[in-house]
Amino acid sequence: MGIAFPFSAIVGQDEMKLALMIAAVDPKVGGVLAFGDRGAGKSTAVRALAALLPPMSAVVGCPYQCDPADAAAQCAACRARSKPGGKAKKPAALKAHQVPVPVIDLPLGATEDRVVGALDLERALAHGEKSFEPGLLARANRGFLYIDEVNLLEDHLVDLLLDVAASGENVVERDGLSIRHPARIVLVGTGNPEEGELRPQLLDRFGLSVEVKTPGDLPTRIEVIKRRDAFETDQAAFVAHWDKEEAKHRKRILAAREHIGSVKVADRELEKTARLCMALGTDGLRGELTLMRAARAAAALDGAKAVDDSHLKTVAPMALQHRLRRNPLDDSGSSVRVERALNELFAS
């Protein structure tokens, strides 16, 4: 694909960028959905994320890039190898190497066998062996699965993703194979609502959702075009120019990851979270949980010791707006409703 446009060089779109950074700090927030205008840079931002992420440590030769330090999340093969008294006589430390965090594209024409994995046809035909060929979910383990035009994805693939994203595990029962492997993935979807709505089940699974609009003011628009033009004229020079900024972002993510465990959420903030969700009438508790997690990640990115009102305010729209019951006759849109509820809450 060539060189990606640097994340830090993206003009504006702060909400989308923050949502992606939050997901990079705490994958448990449950994915990011960016819906909006054509040509507003949705795909650019997601593709830029891949280059921004600090590399991770993975077991050499493992098709699921298991984490050598986290036995609980390892695939069966890695666990068997590291367990003392298993096939290996000594608790051999797993060989690890640094790999980029996977950001895997799920192209629209993908077939089910390639998403979940299937019988390795080549080996079956050439050697008569029955072996499993891992699919995209395996490749995306511990990373991101990116679906452009997510609203055009075929239903049966959506069903698969929902299940895997929820369980963090891919269970394959097909072609006479019975396999399960870890698939902790952050779903990232982009799309244009004019092409069709997203299924509500899928909408709800995304932790964060942002509306992406083309910047309206002229100076910003000109700046976007200038940078894009500079990038296309000389990609290497442009990327080099933004290297420092990228490194800064990367450091910020790393620091936030280390720091997030110690970020405190006071009862007072939890209460506000709950009151906000009640005021908006979100279904279930997923809204509260996501809001709290996202606020904590935002606080960690800020280097703050505790979550405060400003973090809640920043992340509330992206954590809640897609969980509101739809009222099609209310033209004010869900982001406005979240805003209104926020103002009421923090005014009192």
Added chain:
Amino acid sequence: MSDGATIWADSMIAAALAAIDPVVASVLLRAGAGPVREHWLDLVRELMPASTVIRKLPPSISDDRLLGGLDLAATLQSGCPVLQHGLLAEADGGVLIAVMAERIAPSTIAHLTAALDTGTVSIERDGMSLRVPSRFGLIALDEGIGDERVSPALADRLACHLDLGTVARADLGESLFKSSDIAAARALLPQIRLSDDAIAALTTTACALGIDSLRAPLLACRVARIAAALDGETDVAEPHIACAARLVLAPRATRLPAMEDDNESNEAPESQNESAESEQDDRSNDGPLEDRVLDAAQAAIPADLLKRLQDERAMRMRSSSASKQGTAQKAPKRGRPIGSRRGEWRAGARLNVLETLRAAAPWQPLRRRTQRSDKSGRLIVHKDDIRITRFKQRSGTTTIFVVDASGSSALQRLAEVKGAVELLLAECYIRRDEVALIAFRGKSAELLLPPTRSLTRAKRSLAALPGGGGTPLSAAIFAATELALAVKAKGQAPTIVLMTDGRANVARDGVGGRGEAEAEALVAARQLALTGIPVVLVDSSPRPQDKAAQLAGAMQARYVALPHADAARLSQAVMAQAGRG
């Protein structure tokens, strides 16, 4: 120079730009098939280096051919999976000509746009996983008549938009450029400099013309560079910027900068204000270049822009149903695979390779023995082994509302229906149901909202409602029947909801006459009954009328009297009557 000759002159420049850098200067060419279009294509071909690979992309191309897939013949021959490249990979470094681009299926559009955006094609199919470079120039031929248009997602990514519809044969001239010009320009291209002022001028012009997508000014900047290269200049100067504004920006204009008042077609008033403000900003600092670029763009905008925009909007609505009329599906080919069955591999059926090979496997030793001459590892697959993937696709319902928009009370009705449409959409989209709206008044019936699942799109389309005039009931019934049949051909189940008091007064030929119009409406109703499409007739008159009941009888519709309905009651009634409540 006549209009046609002016357009042709610009088309010549676009042809040269496309020949210099087809990947950037991609073209959307709207014109019927004919000598004018052929002449243009010939000139492009002549200007391009002889080695350029030029491939045609038919609108009905299958995913296998587009993206690539398992090469069955080679796989059977060699005994191991062999990949066959798709058209997108084959076109790498060359040019794709999409014929009848207005009819390309949405999924194909998505693959095309993905390849255009990333310059690669990702294949995750049939047990194969590959990324193949796919950077190609695209020339999309839009043959749409009236209502059919190329998908906005694709049009957004194509740089130069040309409309040769008004160019006559007499306007045609030879190319202004020679292939040596093209070669020189190609060599010069990497050195072209584009100033910040030029970028600002093009972005400002895009804003002033009401172009929302940022791809447009970006493409304009890149086209301006190529135009400079064609000119033999290393700096992009005013004529090149003006050229880019004419070819890239002007055809995308959604409004004329000076016309801020009587602009009904503008759907986003706030963006209008913003750009109006920013226009002033520019004038205060450094206006002249922007102004001149804007003038150039404006000169290229057809005088009837507003009218055309309105037509276009109506067209866009009709297109989504019209473009699929030809693709009647007998068996669903998409959806959830539900296992495989033994079958014949004919065009369109999806071969399940794994199952087929598995079916063939146990017989290999036996078959090899009977065909002793064959010593290679070749797999012997018999017709009996062929397995076809079966798909299950829930066929959704499409509810077509047909609403009387004549007279003032009907407007009230129309508003109710608008509400009901939105309610139904909000409730139905989980089930993949679609909603469409036809309004009739004056002399004809108009498709206000084509079948859609998108609430966003519905809201946008329903913003402006026409009203007043006569009651062309028969035209409405015909239009509804036609749309319902198109929906059915698509594999969806249509339901028609007709709201009327049954009092027609305009016949299909557009002239009045109550008796004639009502008789004609009854004929149309009987024809609708013959199609077997379920119809609900909602009597909208204050007191239930004989005429409406009679009409309901003729079309074998369920009759519902809802003298004082609101949106919620209406949507409930429809759900209940359509047997889904």
